[in-house]
Amino acid sequence: MKEYLRKNGIKVGIIVVAVVLLIGVGAAARGGQISLVQNVTGIVEAPLKRVLSSAVNLIDGVYGYIFEYDSLIAENESLRAQLAEAQESARNGMADSEENTRLRKLLELREQHTDYVLESSKVVLWSSSNWSSAFTISKGASSGIELGAPVITEYGAVVGQISELGENWATVSTLIDVDMSVGAFVGAAGNSGMVVGEFGLMRKNQAKLTFLADGAQIFVGDDVLTSGSGGAFPAGLVIGTLTAVQTEAGGQIEYGIVEPQCDLDSLVQVFIIKDYEVVE
């Protein structure tokens, strides 16, 4: 080989330079298009590149799994915590928004009845007794609440009355409880009567309008409001609507079925009237 290059080296060199020049000129003439050699090289290289790339990716993945797994777990936990926080924030926002709506309604009520001294309270727990309708609220005597105080919704609808009082809790017996009775006016004529709880009706979230004045006429759809008689409730609060008019067993005494204005099953917050002006 050495001997051959010594004899023909110059010729071989000239031929190699010529070929290189030709390839260079050819590539320049194609204007950036790949040459045949490049093409062949590319065809051979492509699968190799793919295999190599897969291998690199695999190694990268294994590396990541081994060395970045902990950081990914930590990042995942951090993102979960952020998500939970965002969800809680959204929930709080909804609860705040609902409370805001209730307080706006209450403000309207306060503007209408400037004599009312109100205390807001959350409903804590319904009684597990099947023989009464009552729930516990989160405020008590320490907030200035008294036994027998009327309890209403933000719309001014009657919920019930304080029946048990603790230092920081109280029990509210609802309008439909068997031991409840509220003086009432019915309809446009303002006939007087009493709304009382009855067990059979309590199971259906209803109360009974009875002890109507002589000659009083009541109709389905009549509004029932508090009369203020007895002094337990201020006059003019909404109790509910008459949904049926029936007669007692003897057929002579008429009574009505009252559907309370407030939805007792969905109560979240109530307002206790601590003081109000009694109109004689």
Add this chain to the structure above:
Amino acid sequence: MLNFFEKINLKKLLKYLLFMFLSLIAQNTLFTQFRLFGVCPLLLPSVAVAVGMFEGPVLGAYFSLIMGIFGDMAFPEQTVLFTSVLPSLSFIAAFMAQYFVNRRLFAYMGMALAAAFATAAIQMLRTMAGDAFSFSMITTVVIQALWSMPPAVLAYFPPAKWIK
């Protein structure tokens, strides 16, 4: 009385106090969420029966008396109903277990059902004292007694295990 206090095992006493506490918590908070046709289960009579069956008439009655006082506090319509009824039920259960029935789960369930019916009937009579009778009172008694049986199973095992 002195003899009774000497017999008290402090560890057992704490267990029963915990049992009573959990029963009252379950009755007043958890069971308000489980309503069948609007009726909640009543666990306390079953607890009184279980303790009476396994601990005898004296300890059972004391346990039920204290539980009854706390139970009445959570039921706004009644003042001394549980305080008087639960010790009686516990005493009767202890008497029955001593002479007539065994202490197996089936026998216990029978007595718990009878106790649940008796308590519901007394609650109905109390309501009837201030209100007219309605058929829904009967259905409430039946549903309350039957719906009280699934949780009554849970009340059997703590005393049954401790007495062994």
